[in-house]
Amino acid sequence: MTGFLLRRLLGIAGTLLVICALTFAVFYLLPSDPAAQFCGKDCSADRIVMVRQQMGLDDPLIVQFGRYVLGIFAGQTLGSGQYAVHCGFPCFGYSFQSGQPVWDLMLDRLPASASLALGAAVLWLLLGLSAGLLSALRRNTWVDRTVMVATIGIAALPVYFTAMLLLYVVVTVLGLMPYPRYIAFGEDPVGWIRNLILPWITLALTFAAIYARMTRNSVIETMAEPYVRTARAKGLRERRVVGRHGLRPALTPVATMLGMDLGGLLAGALITESLFSLPGVGKLFADSLNKADQPVIMGITLLASFFIVTSNLVVDLVYAWIDPRARLT
Amino acid sequence: MxxxxxxxxxxxxxxxxxxxxxxxxxxxxxxxxxxxxxxxxxxxxxxxxxxxxxxxxxxxxxxxxxxxxxxxxxxxxxxxxxxxxxxxxxxxxxxxxxxxxxxxxxxxxxxxxxxxxxxxxxxxxxxxxxxxxxxxxxxxxxxxxxxxxxxxxxxxxxxxxxxxxxxxxxxxxxxxxxxxxxxxxxxxxxxxxxxxxxxxxxxxxxxxxxxxxxxxxxxxxxxxxxGGSAAEQAPADRLFTAPRHPYTRGLLDSLPRLDAPEGEPLRAIPGSPPSPLAPPPGCAFHPRCAVYAEHGSPLCTADRPLLRLVAEGHRNACALDEVTTG
Structure with a gap:
C-alpha cells in the first residue's frame, strides 16, 4: 500500500512536470513577447530590454524552466537591486495584466469554481442516478424509453444554449430572480444558493444525462450477474437485492467517472463561468487567454492538471476500498 | 405427500x-x-x-x-x-x-x-x-x-x-x-x-x-x-443397467471406458442439440437417433412421444420402444 502510494505520487509529479514543460515550450514558441506584454502599451525599446533582463527572458529556455519549477516550491526573487521582488512559495509568477501573484489570483477564484462544480455534481448525481436506476428497473417500458430519449436530447444541448434559455425564461420572462451574481457561501448561504442555481442547472444537465445512461447500463448489467440471482435465491427482498447486491457494484464505474469529472471541473468550468460571469478559475482562464497572460495560463493549466491527476489517484483508492478484489500494486 | x-x-x-x-x-x-x-x-x-x-x-x-x-x-x-x-x-x-x-x-x-x-x-x-x-x-x-x-x-x-x-x-x-x-x-x-x-x-x-x-x-x-422434454425417467441403477431411450443409450455409450480395447475411438452422438427456436417436428431427438435411422417410422416425426411406463418406475418417451427392446 505504501509502495503503491509512493509510486503513484512519483508518477503524479512526473506527469505534472511533463505538462509544465509542454506548456512552457508552447509559450516560448508563441510570437508574442512577454516583456512587451508586461511593460504595457507606451513602452520604449530601452525599457523593454530592461524588463527582459529583469524577467530573465534572455536566459536559455531550460534555465528559465528550471527557475519556474524551482520557484513553485522554493519561491524566487525576480529582478535585482531596487527592482527586486520576492515571490514566496508557491510562486507561479505574476500576472502580466494586473501584476498580482498568480497563486493569489487562483486562490481568489477557486471558491467560485468549487461552488459551481460541487453544487452541480450534487444535482447531476441526484438526477442522473435516479433517472438511470428508474430506467434500468423499468427496462423496456415507456418510462425507460422516455428517460432515454430525454437524456439523448439533453446531452446534445450546448451549455450556452441552456444557459441563455434559462436566463431568458427565469430572469427575463418570469422574473423569478435578478440576474445571478456570485455571492460567497460564507457571506450569505441562501444568496449563494439562489445565485448559483442557474449555473448549477446549466452545468448539471449534460452530466445528468450522461450519468443517467451510464447508470442504467451499469445497473442492467449488474442485475444480470449470477450473484444477484444468488441474492434472490437466498430469499432476500427485492429492495435489498437491488439496493445492497446490485447497486453497489453498479455504482462503482459511476464513482470512477465522478472523480474524473469533478477533478476536471474544480479548476473551472470555462464556458459556464463565462456565461454567468462567475468569478471562477475558468473565467480567469478565459480572460487570461484573451490577453495572452502567460503566467496565469501556466498556473491554471498546472492547477487543473494537478486536480485531474490527484482525483485519478483518489478514484483508485476509493475503488480499492469498494471492491476487495482490487489490489493496489 | x-x-x-x-x-x-x-x-x-x-x-x-x-x-x-x-x-x-x-x-x-x-x-x-x-x-x-x-x-x-x-x-x-x-x-x-x-x-x-x-x-x-x-x-x-x-x-x-x-x-x-x-x-x-x-x-x-x-x-x-x-x-x-x-x-x-x-x-x-x-x-x-x-x-x-x-x-x-x-x-x-x-x-x-x-x-x-x-x-x-x-x-x-x-x-x-x-x-x-x-x-x-x-x-x-x-x-x-x-x-x-x-x-x-x-x-x-x-x-x-x-x-x-x-x-x-x-x-x-x-x-x-x-x-x-x-x-x-x-x-x-x-x-x-x-x-x-x-x-x-x-x-x-x-x-x-x-x-x-x-x-x-x-x-x-x-x-x-x-430438447426441453423428458426422454427417460428411471431409478438410477436401472437407467445404467437397462437404458431404453436411444438418447440415454447414446450418452452411456459415449462415456469413456477404461476397459475399452486399445485404439478404439471415443464414441459421440452424431449431430448437435436441436435449436430451441425451431425444434424438429415430432421427437426432438429423431434427427440424431440411430434407431430412427435404421427403423425410421413416421411416428417419430408426427408427434412428440409421451413418457410411457415400460417397467416399474421406468418411463420412456420413444415411439420405437418396442423396436429397441424387442
Whole structure:
C-alpha cells in the first residue's frame, strides 16, 4: 500500500512536470513577447530590454524552466537591486495584466469554481442516478424509453444554449430572480444558493444525462450477474437485492467517472463561468487567454492538471476500498 | 405427500427471434431423503427447470404445477414464494466465484440469508455462518468467514456455497451443476459432501448435471432431458443397467471406458442439440437417433412421444420402444 502510494505520487509529479514543460515550450514558441506584454502599451525599446533582463527572458529556455519549477516550491526573487521582488512559495509568477501573484489570483477564484462544480455534481448525481436506476428497473417500458430519449436530447444541448434559455425564461420572462451574481457561501448561504442555481442547472444537465445512461447500463448489467440471482435465491427482498447486491457494484464505474469529472471541473468550468460571469478559475482562464497572460495560463493549466491527476489517484483508492478484489500494486 | 411434485411444467420466453419453449411439460417428484438427478446437454432445459421451480426465471411464462410440501408455487404471491427461497428450498449454483458476491465476506453472505429468515442478532447469524462453514469442512471457519470469495480456492468456494444453502436448514436443495467448475479430485469431494449432508439431514436433493458419472455416484432417480422434454425417467441403477431411450443409450455409450480395447475411438452422438427456436417436428431427438435411422417410422416425426411406463418406475418417451427392446 505504501509502495503503491509512493509510486503513484512519483508518477503524479512526473506527469505534472511533463505538462509544465509542454506548456512552457508552447509559450516560448508563441510570437508574442512577454516583456512587451508586461511593460504595457507606451513602452520604449530601452525599457523593454530592461524588463527582459529583469524577467530573465534572455536566459536559455531550460534555465528559465528550471527557475519556474524551482520557484513553485522554493519561491524566487525576480529582478535585482531596487527592482527586486520576492515571490514566496508557491510562486507561479505574476500576472502580466494586473501584476498580482498568480497563486493569489487562483486562490481568489477557486471558491467560485468549487461552488459551481460541487453544487452541480450534487444535482447531476441526484438526477442522473435516479433517472438511470428508474430506467434500468423499468427496462423496456415507456418510462425507460422516455428517460432515454430525454437524456439523448439533453446531452446534445450546448451549455450556452441552456444557459441563455434559462436566463431568458427565469430572469427575463418570469422574473423569478435578478440576474445571478456570485455571492460567497460564507457571506450569505441562501444568496449563494439562489445565485448559483442557474449555473448549477446549466452545468448539471449534460452530466445528468450522461450519468443517467451510464447508470442504467451499469445497473442492467449488474442485475444480470449470477450473484444477484444468488441474492434472490437466498430469499432476500427485492429492495435489498437491488439496493445492497446490485447497486453497489453498479455504482462503482459511476464513482470512477465522478472523480474524473469533478477533478476536471474544480479548476473551472470555462464556458459556464463565462456565461454567468462567475468569478471562477475558468473565467480567469478565459480572460487570461484573451490577453495572452502567460503566467496565469501556466498556473491554471498546472492547477487543473494537478486536480485531474490527484482525483485519478483518489478514484483508485476509493475503488480499492469498494471492491476487495482490487489490489493496489 | 411428496416434498416436491412437478406436473406439466413448461417454460416459455420471448426472444428477439421469437418465442422459445425451453421446457415443454415435464413431471417429476422428489421425496425427502432422496436424490433426483436431472441430466441433459446444454440447452436441454435442465437449468431453466430449476430456476422455474424457485420462481426465479424472470420474464418467462411458467405454466404447470409445482407443489412444494403440498403448497402450489406457480401463481402463488411472490412474497410467499420468497419466504420459501433460501429458507426451505435452497440452491447451489455452478460457479461459486460468480455466484457469490465479490464485495462481501463469505460470513456476511451466509449470515445475511440466515437473518433474513430467522431474524435474531447479527452476532447469532455470524455464529451460525461459522458453524455451517465448519459443517462443510472448511478449516478454521471463524477466520475464513471474514474472507472474500476471491480469497477461496475453487473447491472451498463451492463448499461455502453449499454452506450458504444449508445455513437455513432447508428441506430441499437444488444443485445446478455444482461440480462442473471444479477439478476432478475436488469434484468428488464436493459431491461426497453434498451427498453426506443430504443423508445426514434427510434432505430432498435435485442434482442437475450433464455428467453421468456424477449421477451414478449419488442419484436415486434419474430424469433424462432432451430438447426441453423428458426422454427417460428411471431409478438410477436401472437407467445404467437397462437404458431404453436411444438418447440415454447414446450418452452411456459415449462415456469413456477404461476397459475399452486399445485404439478404439471415443464414441459421440452424431449431430448437435436441436435449436430451441425451431425444434424438429415430432421427437426432438429423431434427427440424431440411430434407431430412427435404421427403423425410421413416421411416428417419430408426427408427434412428440409421451413418457410411457415400460417397467416399474421406468418411463420412456420413444415411439420405437418396442423396436429397441424387442
Amino acid at each position: 411428496s416434498l416436491l411434485e412437478v406436473r406439466g411444467l413448461a417454460v416459455e420466453f420471448d426472444t428477439a427471434e421469437g418465442p422459445v419453449r425451453a421446457v415443454r411439460g415435464i413431471d417429476f417428484t422428489v421425496e425427502r431423503g432422496r436424490t433426483l438427478g436431472i441430466v441433459g446437454e446444454s440447452g436441454s432445459g435442465k437449468s431453466v427447470t430449476s430456476l422455474a421451480v424457485m420462481g426465479l426465471h424472470r420474464g418467462a411464462a411458467v405454466t404447470g404445477s409445482v407443489r412444494f410440501d403440498g403448497t402450489e408455487l406457480i401463481g402463488a404471491p411472490e412474497e410467499s414464494v420468497r419466504r420459501l427461497r433460501g429458507r426451505r428450498i435452497a440452491m447451489v449454483f455452478q460457479d461459486a466465484l460468480t455466484a457469490l458476491h465479490p464485495y462481501f465476506t463469505i460470513g456476511d453472505q451466509i449470515a445475511e440469508a440466515y437473518r433474513e429468515h430467522h431474524g435474531g442478532s447479527r452476532k447469532a447469524a455470524r455464529a451460525r455462518a461459522v458453524e455451517v462453514l465448519g459443517d462443510v469442512g472448511i478449516p478454521d471457519p471463524a477466520r475464513r468467514a471474514r474472507e472474500h470469495p476471491h480469497q477461496f480456492s475453487g473447491g472451498m468456494r463451492q463448499r461455502a456455497m453449499i454452506a450458504l444453502a444449508l445455513s437455513c436448514e432447508p428441506d430441499l436443495i437444488i444443485a445446478d451443476e455444482p461440480t462442473t467448475a471444479l477439478d476432478v479430485t475436488v469434484q468428488a469431494q464436493v459431491l461426497d459432501l453434498l451427498a453426506g449432508q443430504q443423508q445426514a439431514r434427510g434432505l430432498g436433493l435435485v442434482l442437475i448435471t450433464h455428467d453421468l458419472g456424477v449421477i451414478a455416484r449419488i442419484a436415486d432417480e434419474v430424469l433424462v432431458m432432451y
